[in-house]
Amino acid sequence: MFGLKADWSLEVFERYFTLGDYAGGEARWCPGCGDHGVLTAAQRVLRDEQLHPELTVAVSGIGCSSRMPHYLGTYGFHGLHGRALPLACGIKSRRPDLDVWVATGDGDCFSIGTAHWIHALRYNMDMTLMVFDNSIYGLTKAQTSPTSPIGFKTNTHPFGAIIAPLNPLTVTLGITNISFVAQTVDWNPPMLYETLKAAHRHKGTGFVRIIQRCPVYADSLAKELQGDPSRFLLLNHEKGIQIDKSASRQFPNQQEHDPSDLANAFKLAADTSRIPLGLLYWNPDAPCYEDLSSAGVEMTPHARLAGFNAALDRLTI
Amino acid sequence: MTTTKKETQVERETATASAVGRVAETVDEHIVEIVSDSGEGAQKAGQTFGTVCAKMGNGVWTVEIIPAEIQPPARSPAGASGIRIRLASNYVTNMGDEADVVVAFNEQVLYSRIANGAYKKGTAVLLEDKWRDDAVPEIREKYAKAVAEFKDNGLIVHELPIEKACLEITPNPRRGKNMFVLGMLCQIYSRDIGKARDEIATTFRRKGDKVIGMNQQLFDAGCRFAEEHIDFCYEVPPQAGQEEQKQRFIVTNGNTAVGLGVMASGMELVSMYPITPATSASHYLADAYHQVGGFVHQAEDEIAAIGFAIGSSYAGKTACTITSGPGLALKTEMVGLAVMAEIPLVIVVVQRGGPSTGLPTKVEQGDLLAALYGEPGDAPKVVIAAATIEECLHFVIMSRRLAEAFRTPVILLTDANLATGVQPFPRPEPTIDWLAPPIDQSEWDENIPPYNWDPETGLSPRPVPGMPGGEYILTGLAHTSESKVAYDSDSNQRGCNMRSRKFAALASTLKPPQVHGDPDGDLLVVGWGSTMGAIEEAIDRAQAQEHKVSSVHLRFLSPMEPGLKEIFRRFRKVMTVEINYSDDPQAPLINDDTRRYAQLAWLLRAHTLMDIDCWSAVFGAPLQPGMIYKVLLKRLTAMNEGVDS
Structure with missing residues (x-):
């Protein structure tokens, strides 16, 4: 953005990006779907951070939420079911200059892509990971998801889901080298925006689980949560997500939580009576894999050739 | 190097000169095997012997004999581990037929080699004799029984106190006997002793001078031992003209060649998951890739490995993933994505025996159709196959170029035979245009x-x-x-x-493939991949017997090289020879309706609408020229009988 810097000089960017620069095709999600709000929040972060559309890549798997790249004006990669993270990590591996955003869902990330969820968080590459969790498979029309509550009726479990849901937060907090774990809801736009912005500014994988509405196949789940603020616990801390008045009003249960306290984060995540919102864990110093995987990117062709000749020399008889 | 110049000069004399009173018999080629229990260093000794032969100007092919288990029981036929070295006065393209000389650390491991047809009547067996007087009666009995059986089968058994001689130098001959055996072989084959001692110093350079000295001492003792105990001695002259050409050679196996190809292609990323027999390519890269600014990513699984590579390719850095058949199966959906979205990508598949976990360490050419047609829907892509170890290197470079020019994944097929075979070949002289161009970031x-x-x-x-x-x-x-x-x-x-x-x-x-032999005749053999050397050697033998046979070897499987029909029409019969499954036409219930063809034959029948025959086998072993030669003769006889009747 335009503005005066501390030394009173005027800062004028050669290019200034507006929301229109981040708009892609018209979003085709159902009316009332929580995905719309996430898209808008992400576009606002892109605009406010003035990220170059050509250096931004939105990567997704398969599912309703994985349509997100199509609605952005950046580069995008709409990949395979469950595989957004390996693709995103590969993009970042030799192109650390690219700003990578990952859109994935509860089925995509916590079920078919489980192995990549675990390992990509361990790699901790610098990217923003948005998990749109609506506790249902929407694109394939109402099958049980790993986060569907027990007893919830779906087409694959018409008499109700038969096993307890996976807790994505405790699993994520158990992964070595995690660096940023946050949870938010789609129906509080300021908190959603602040959470995505914090995840993006964090160097490392910014994991954000977004509890989100599916008005078509899981309407009752979100309605129940929206109607009962006592189910939530808003986490407060100077190092945490900035909380505006709307969030404070909406979520009266609040607790001070230092995001560097992993043990307390576990406790909060494991307590299923209260759904924590905010930053559960933050470690700004966790090593990022792209700092290793991009070694040698700057090497000149002549240096590469010399290196290859040296390798050949060792095998020459 | 720890050997001083003075020492080297003194020992430059070849072993022949010191073999007093014995004249070396000159031969065009010989096949040598060293077999032992796993972990006795036979492979190291053999590789060193092969390198010494290559340095002396011989054509060489070495291939490892690998047991399927990591720690097979000692003295068991299934545990045979070791190496075969074929050395010759001409260029060698395959492992050859039966061995001429074999050194065996125990008698039991020889049984599996005999079952594989590795030996012939007259093969000299240099056998460790310590088992004859073993404390365990059962071992003594087994040993005596085996020696008698070997002799009955026509093997010339030399029972030798190898371990006893090693004990004079080292208290632990299990770690050192291999260099003693290297000395024996260098003596028998009149090798350059100085070159061999230098090679030992290179092999053990990371272990320090003490270890090098000990191994050289064992080597010297092995030379003396052979001189005293073995009454034959050979000379295999170098390839003609090689001295004058001054051409430099490198010695690698096919997997290292793949790794070198990756480095030479300018690709900056290999993303892999461990799988036999492909992994050693990544081992090499993990050790050397940083010299060219590259990185090996070991992914959490096969799918993530190719996904990571695709991500990099999409971002402008064409990447490579290296796997084997089961890994390719897991990657299938991602290959389809790369086809659909036109993402350049290099997929190296080092084939092994299938289906399922199959024969992880053994060779097969069973993934051709999977490579072509594995994905759902129509997923055309480039599929090429390397026929030599040298091509393993150069075809990776070609793959990267094709992938980018045609915006497509390229599957490069090699196999366990190429992966573990070691051969000297001309050192590539790379130029800057082998490397990928810098990434384009223009508007x-x-x-x-x-x-x-x-x-x-x-x-x-x-x-x-x-x-x-x-x-x-x-x-x-x-x-x-x-x-x-x-x-x-x-x-x-x-x-x-x-x-x-x-x-x-x-x-x-593309250009039509070259025919090996006359452009017309009775029988044309079509092959692909690692079998080229063995097929062409069999064709040469048959041609020398006045048979009208030729062969053609395909590198491009998708798309196919042009002009195949024209080539095929000039022969009375066309057949493929492959290492994969096909029904024997004589087998029960097999007729024209039921016969399943080998994979290339299947492709060529569809491609040419010609009645192309095949012979293939899944022995889990490379095809040998003698085996193919017999098949050719049988088919020729059947053809001629068919015409007569």
């Missing part, structure tokens, strides 16, 4: 869609993240030239047309 004309297909060739330029104006959303869904998701009939048909047409365009640039 993209917004009016040009991301798939601006040329209607005739299907080719299109590719926007890469970082190019302003090129922003597009890549998708694995059916899409228009704008990369917009499109479910309509015309868009899907057009996309399939364009993606297919690229390969017709590529085919139009």
Whole structure:
């Protein structure tokens, strides 16, 4: 953005990006779907951070939420079911200059892509990971998801889901080298925006689980949560997500939580009576894999050739 | 090097000169094996022997004899571990037939080699004799029984106190006997002793001078031992003209060659998951890749490995993934994505025996059809196969270029035979244009869609993240030239047309393959992959017997090289020879309706509409020239009988 810097000089960017620069095709999600709000929040972060559309890549798997790249004006990669993270990590591996955003869902990330969820968080590459969790498979029309509550009726479990849901937060907090774990809801736009912005500014994988509405196949789940603020616990801390008045009003249960306290984060995540919102864990110093995987990117062709000749020399008889 | 110049000069005399009173018999080629229990160092001794032979100007092929288990029980036939070295006065392309000389650390391991037909009547067996007087009666009995059986089978058994001689130098002969045996072989084959001692110093350079000295001492003792105990001695002269050419050679196996190819191609990333027999290519790269600024990513699974590579390729850095058949199966969906979204990618498949976990360490050419047709829907791509170890290197470079020029995944097939075979070949002289060009980040004309297909060739330029104006959303869904998701009939048909047409365009640039032998005759053998050397050697033998046979070897499997029909028409019969499954026409219930053909034969029958026959086997072993020669004679006889009747 335009503005005066501390030394009173005027800062004028050669290019200034507006929301229109981040708009892609018209979003085709159902009316009332929580995905719309996430898209808008992400576009606002892109605009406010003035990220170059050509250096931004939105990567997704398969599912309703994985349509997100199509609605952005950046580069995008709409990949395979469950595989957004390996693709995103590969993009970042030799192109650390690219700003990578990952859109994935509860089925995509916590079920078919489980192995990549675990390992990509361990790699901790610098990217923003948005998990749109609506506790249902929407694109394939109402099958049980790993986060569907027990007893919830779906087409694959018409008499109700038969096993307890996976807790994505405790699993994520158990992964070595995690660096940023946050949870938010789609129906509080300021908190959603602040959470995505914090995840993006964090160097490392910014994991954000977004509890989100599916008005078509899981309407009752979100309605129940929206109607009962006592189910939530808003986490407060100077190092945490900035909380505006709307969030404070909406979520009266609040607790001070230092995001560097992993043990307390576990406790909060494991307590299923209260759904924590905010930053559960933050470690700004966790090593990022792209700092290793991009070694040698700057090497000149002549240096590469010399290196290859040296390798050949060792095998020459 | 720890040997001083003075020492080296003194010992430059070859072993022949010191073999007093014994004249070396000159032979064109010999096959030597060292077999032992796993972990006794036979492979190291053999590789060193092969390198010494290569340095002396011989054509060489070495191949490891690998037990399927990591720690097989000692003295068991199934535990045979070791190495075969074929050395010759001409260029060698395969492991050959039966061995001439074998050194065995115990008698039991020889049984599996005998069962594999590795030996003939007259093969000299240099056998460790310590088992004859073993404390355990059962071992003594087994030993005596085996020696008698070997002799009955026509093997010439020399029982030798190898371990006893080693004990005079080292208290632990299990670690050192191999260098003693190297000395024996260097004495028997009149090798350059100085070169061998230098090679030992190189092999153990990381272990320090003490270890080098001990091993050289054992080597010297092995030389003396052979001189005293063995009454034969050979000379295998170097290849003609090699001295004058001054050409430099490198010695590698096929997997190292793949690794070198990756480095020479300018690809900066290999993303892999461990799988036998492919992993050693990544081992080599993990050790050497940083010298060219590259990185090996060991992914969490096969799918993530190719996904990571595809991500890098999409971002403008064409990457490579290296795997074997079961890994390729897991990667299938991702290969389809790379086809659909036209992402350049190099997939090296080092084939092993299948299906399922199959024969992990053994050779098979069973993944051809999977490589071509493994994906759902129509997923055309480039599939090529390396026929030699040298091609393992150069074809990776070609693969990267094809992948980028044709905006496609390229599957490069090699196999366990190439992966573990070691051979000297001319040192590549790389130039800057072998490397991938620097990534293009210039402005993209917004009016040009991301798939601006040329209607005739299907080719299109590719926007890469970082190019302003090129922003597009890549998708694995059916899409228009704008990369917009499109479910309509015309868009899907057009996309399939364009993606297919690229390969017709590529085919139009290829030349017909060369025929080995006369361009017409009775029988033409068609092969692909690692069998080339063995097939051509069999053809040469048959031609020397006045048979009208030739062969042709295919490198391109998709698209196919042009002109195959014209070549095939000049022969009365065409057949493929392959290492994969096909029904024997004589087997029960097998007739024209039921016979299943070998994979290349299946392809060629569809491609040419000609009645192409095949012979194939899944022995889990490389094809040998003698085996192929017998097949050819049988088919020729059947053909001639057919004509007569």
